Amino acid sequence: MKVLVVGGGGREHALAWKLAQSPEVEKVYGAPGNPGIAKVGECVPISPTDVKALAEFAQREGIELTVVGPEAPLVAGITDEFQKKGLKVFGPSKEAARLEGSKVFAKEIMRELGVPTAPFWVFEDPNKAKEFIKEKGAPIVVKADGLAAGKGVVVAQTVEEALEAVERIMVQKVFGEAGNRIVVEECLKGEEVSYLVVTDGERYIPLEPAQDHKAVFDGDRGPNTGGMGAYSPAPVMSKELEAEVQKRVIEPILKGMRERGTPFRGVLYAGLMITESGPQVLEFNVRFGDPEAQTLMRRLESDLAQVCLSAAEGRLVEELRWSPETSICVVLASKGYPGKYEKGKVITGVEEAEKEPSVVVFHAGTKLENGKLVTNGGRVLNVTALGKDIVEARERVYRAIEKIHFEGMHYRRDIGFKAVKRLGRE
Numbered sequence: 001m002k003v004l005v006v007g008g009g010g011r012e013h014a015l016a017w018k019l020a021q022s023p024e025v026e027k028v029y030g031a032p033g034n035p036g037i038a039k040v041g042e043c044v045p046i047s048p049t050d051v052k053a054l055a056e057f058a059q060r061e062g063i064e065l066t067v068v069g070p071e072a073p074l075v076a077g078i079t080d081e082f083q084k085k086g087l088k089v090f091g092p093s094k095e096a097a098r099l100e101g102s103k104v105f106a107k108e109i110m111r112e113l114g115v116p117t118a119p120f121w122v123f124e125d126p127n128k129a130k131e132f133i134k135e136k137g138a139p140i141v142v143k144a145d146g147l148a149a150g151k152g153v154v155v156a157q158t159v160e161e162a163l164e165a166v167e168r169i170m171v172q173k174v175f176g177e178a179g180n181r182i183v184v185e186e187c188l189k190g191e192e193v194s195y196l197v198v199t200d201g202e203r204y205i206p207l208e209p210a211q212d213h214k215a216v217f218d219g220d221r222g223p224n225t226g227g228m229g230a231y232s233p234a235p236v237m238s239k240e241l242e243a244e245v246q247k248r249v250i251e252p253i254l255k256g257m258r259e260r261g262t263p264f265r266g267v268l269y270a271g272l273m274i275t276e277s278g279p280q281v282l283e284f285n286v287r288f289g290d291p292e293a294q295t296l297m298r299r300l301e302s303d304l305a306q307v308c309l310s311a312a313e314g315r316l317v318e319e320l321r322w323s324p325e326t327s328i329c330v331v332l333a334s335k336g337y338p339g340k341y342e343k344g345k346v347i348t349g350v351e352e353a354e355k356e357p358s359v360v361v362f363h364a365g366t367k368l369e370n371g372k373l374v375t376n377g378g379r380v381l382n383v384t385a386l387g388k389d390i391v392e393a394r395e396r397v398y399r400a401i402e403k404i405h406f407e408g409m410h411y412r413r414d415i416g417f418k419a420v421k422r423l424g425r426e
Helices: 009-017 049-062 071-075 079-085 103-113 126-136 159-171 239-259 292-299 304-312 392-401 416-421
Strands: 004-008 027-030 065-068 120-123 139-144 153-156 182-186 191-199 204-206 215-217 221-224 229-232 264-277 276-284 324-335 357-362 366-369 372-375 378-387
Touching: 004 009, 009 027, 009 292, 009 357, 009 378, 027 049, 049 079, 049 372, 065 079, 065 304, 071 079, 103 120, 103 182, 103 276, 120 126, 126 139, 126 159, 126 182, 126 204, 126 378, 139 159, 153 159, 153 221, 159 182, 191 292, 191 304, 204 239, 229 292, 229 392, 239 264, 239 276, 292 324, 324 392, 357 392, 366 378, 378 392, 392 416
Parallel strands: 004 027, 004 065
Antiparallel strands: 120 182, 139 153, 139 182, 191 204, 191 264, 215 221, 229 324, 264 276, 324 378, 357 378, 366 372
């Protein structure tokens, strides 16, 4: 079958790479794709949010399955548009995608269904939000209601930082309309973990747990990014904890969405904080995580095309097969990311890096210019490796990174440290 992957980042390269391995798949298209996706399929210059043009392309080319990478097209209603045309698509409807598209909606449905999450308050007036924060004190969390490419959450350690976040989000509108409302919530302490399931609306199958690293600098310091690295499995997620998350988080949300008449199909991603009093939901995403997908695709042994198709058709496969190895992904970013950064820096050493054992490099923000690979985004490359454990995976990935160069390249050197520590391998 012909498969279309919507998006052009590292997650989409990983999905296209995995889909291309399926014996069922004759051709993969990427819209708009990137130079990495171009190596496993054909790139078409259509914006991920131009849902009508994507649906027309899928009809014209006889695409039998579309896998949507980023959140923006899902929130814009790509699934509804495709289904109207009788096209199969892996991803939730516009209404179900509100779980990610609106932080307010997600928090309110969690409160309604009794899903564990931090106490929260919603504000539409920046002055009222600021008054509340001054009374409440810090640390405190400020979130833009709408989509902000993973950068709309500020974990403020001081009142001043929180007030500045309100000013930037609601007054300066750095995230545009996404900042019309904000959620202010209590700051949770613990260890984060990403828990994803694939669902056909009724049944679900869990993916292996992964741990993302949101802060830009080592030691979880600096502003939040779209994610600077990940690894899987995540030792913080025990079997007992996983059972609790399924019972208290995943099952109530899937049941609640069905009962609202908006069943959720696709990938449901619960971003969790494992606190002393148990798991608490930080956020829901309605698609594969980025960079979690890159680590998961390295370990997934099942046929991804069949998994996605079965969910889209409402007949979910019964189980997934996983490599027992540990996978790791380290993001190589442009100087200045997640703030302003320059593009067009020449990249060298990717092929040399991939000669290291078990290393695959996924393209995120790259493009070809006059035959040269150059930077074209904040997160530029995702270097992944497998190892028998986190220690070996880390050794391999950082050895591979030493081969890659571009001006201003920066990355975290502590991806996977928490797992090393938890396993007593320091």
